[in-house]
Amino acid sequence: MSNASMDSVQVRGAAIKIQNQPSPWAAFAIRVAFILGLMILWELVTAFSGVPTYLFPPLIGPRIDTEGVFHLVHPGSVLAAFQRIVSDGSLLASTLSSFGRMAIGYSVSVVGGVALGTLIARNWYVRQTIGSMVLSLQSLPSICWLPFALIWVGINENAIILVIVLGALFAIAISTEGAIRNVPPIYTKVGRVLGAKRLALAKDVLFFAALPELLGGLKVGWTFAWRALMAAELIRADVAGIGAQLQVGRDFNDMALMFASVITILAIGLLVDLLIFGTAERAVRRRWGLEK
Amino acid sequence: MSIEFQSVQKFFQRPGKGGMGRVQALSPTTFNIQSGEFFSIIGPSGCGKSTLLNLLAGLDEPSAGKVLVDGVEVKEPGPDRAVVFQEHGLMPWMTVRHNVEYGLKLAGMAPKDRQEKAMQYLRMVHLSKFAESYPHQLSGGMRQRVSIARALALEPRILLMDEPFSALDAQTRDVLQDELQRIWEETRTTILFVTHHLSEAVYLSDRVMIMTAPPGSIKRIVRVPFAHPRQKTSNELSAFINDLHQDIKTEVDIVAARELDPDWQPENAIRQEDGIVMQGEGI
Ligand SMILES: Nc1ncnc2c1ncn2[C@@H]1O[C@H](COP(=O)(O)OP(=O)(O)O)[C@@H](O)[C@H]1O
Ligand SMILES: [Mg+2]
Secondary structure, X not given: OOOOEEEEEEEOOEEEEEEEOOOHHHHHXXXXXXXXXXXXXXXXXXXXXXXXXXXXXXXXXXXXXXXXXXXXXXXXXXXXXXXXXXXXXXXXXXXXHHHHHHHHHHHHHHHHHHHHHHHHHHOHHHHHHHHHHHHHHHHOOHHXXXXXXXXXHOOOHHHHHHHHHHHHHHHHHHHHHHHHHOOOHHHHHHHHHOOOOHHHHHHHHHHHHHHHHHHHHHHHHHHHHHHHHHHHHHHOXXXXXXXXXXXXXXXXXXXXXXXXHHHHHHHHHHHHHHHHHHHHHHHHHHHHOOOO | OOEEEEEEXXXXXXXXXXXXXXXXXXXXXEEEEOOOOEEEEXXXXXXOHHHHHHXXXXXXXXXXXXXEEXXXXXXXXXXXXXXXXXXXXXXXXXXXXXXXXXXXXXXXXXXXXXXXXXXXXXXXXXXXXXXXXXXXXXXXXXXXXHHHHHHHHOOOOEEEEEOOOOOOOHHHHHHHHHHXXXXXXXXXOEEEXXXXXXXXXXXXXXXXXXXXXOOEOEEEEEEOOOOOOOOOOOHHHHHHHHHHHHHHHHHHHHHHHHHOOOOOOOOOOOOOOOOOOOOOOOO
16 A cells, blocks of 8 residues: 555656655654544543443533533543643642653663664673563563562652663663664674774774664663553652552542543653654655655 | 785685584785785686675685785775775765765864865765765765775775676666776776676776686786776777686686586586586585
C-alpha cells in the first residue's frame, strides 16, 4: 500500500506526474481526527450504556436535567476532575515532581546505559561477564527493586529514582550494544586509516555511526523509565506525582481522577515522543539521507 | 621511499568442522614497490589482495614476515599510508568538506589550514561545488571522488586503493580511471592499486603483479612498457592485455572449479595446470 499520491503538473504544455508525499499537516489532522473520534465514542458509550458514572465516568457529560436546564460538564466527569486538579494546582505539582524524578533518573540511565553498552560491545571480557547478565536483569520488572531500594537508600525520593535507573539503564545498555555492533566495519577501518585512535574513534566515528539506532534505544529507555516511575509512585502514594495521583483517585473511589491521571500519563508519553524523540529521529534520518 | 614485503604470510582463523581451523590466505610473499611507482595487484577473488593491502595499511598484522616502509616495520595505520576502499565509507553525518578535513583535524591541523587543504583536493577531483553537501546528496562516482580527495588531503607517501572503482558503473569507472591517471601524474604519489580488472591494471600501472589462486602467492610481476599518459584504445595496450589474459584466467578457473559444482568446465577446456591439488575449505 502506498501513502503517496500522484499529482499531475503541467510542464511545457505536457502533463507529468509527480510523486506527492502527504504533508505533515495531513498526518497531524488525521491523528487529531482519530483522537476526537475516540472521545466521541467514549461520550456515546457513557451516555447511553447505562454504566454508572462512578465506574465509567463520561469525558464531559453534557445533559439536560429534569428542570430542562442544560449542563455542559458533568460534576463526575473526567473534565471536571481535570478542572479540579488544574485549579488547585495539584496537576502542575504532580507533573513537576514526576518530571523532576525522571530528569535525574533518566539522565543517569542514559549516561550509565550508553557507557555500559559501549563497554559490552567493545570489550570481550565485559561482554562475556556483565553482558550476559544484563539481559536477565532487564527481564526483571524494575518495580521489584523498590523493596530493595527502600531498604538500601531509605524511604525517600532516591528510592524512586533508583527504580527508574534500574528500569531504564539495562534497556539502554542493551540497545547501545546492538547499535554499536551494527556499525558497518567500513567506518572503523576508515577512521583508523585517517588516524583515529581509541577515544577519537569512539566519540567521532562510532557514536555518530550508531546514532540512528541509538536514538531508538534511548526512546525505549524513556518508556521504561516512565513506566518504572509510574509503578513506583503508585506504591509510594505519599509522595507527589502523577502515579501517586492515580493511587489517590483509587483511595477515594474517584474514577474520574483516575482516568484524568491515566490520560495525563499517556499525553505526556505522546508529547515526549512527538516533540523530543520524533524531532531528533527526523533530523538524523534527514541528515543521514535515510529519508527525503 | 621504498616499500618492502619480506616473506609476508597470513593465516586466518575460521570455524570449520572440528572447531576453529587455520586458513592460509597468503603464501610467503616478497616484493618491493618503488617510490613514485603505480603498482597494481591483480588476481582471482580470495587470493589475498586485500590482505596484502591491509597489512601495508597497518589494519592487520602479518602472521610471519615483515612489511617495511623506508626500512621501518609497519605496526599500525598512519597518515603516510592513506587508503581508498571499494565502499566509499564517507561519514554520512559530516559534510563533504568535513569528511575530507577529518584526517587533517586528527593530525592537529588548524581549522583554517585544513579547510584550505580540503578545498584544494576537492578542486582536484572537481567537486569543490559540493563541499557543503552531505554524502547522500552525491552519486556513487562523486562519493568515490570525495573518498579519493580525503585520502589525498593527507598528502600520504603512498596511496592504497582496494578495488576503488569496482562498485561503480562502467562509464563512471572509465572517467575515474582517467582522473586517477591525471592525479597520479600531478602528485606523483606512490600508488598501490588492487583490482580484478586486467585492462584497468594495465592501463594505469608501471608494474602489475599477478597472484595465484588462494593461498595467494606471486605468479608474475610484469612491467607495462608504455609511457604515460596512455590511451585506453591504443592497439599496443590491447595486445599487451590479451597476452596477460590467459595468465589470470588460469587462476580464476582454479578458483571457479573449487567453488562450483564438479560438472563445471572452463570454457576453453585447458583444465587446471598439473600439480595443483584441490584444497579443502575451512580446515
Ligand atoms: N578477517 C578474516 N577472517 C577470516 N578469513 C579472512 C579474513 N579476511 C580475509 N580472509 C580470507 O583470506 C582470503 C583472502 O582474502 P582477501 O585478501 O580479502 O582476498 P581478495 O581481496 O583477493 O579477494 C580469503 O579466503 C578470505 O576468505
Ligand atoms: Mg578484496
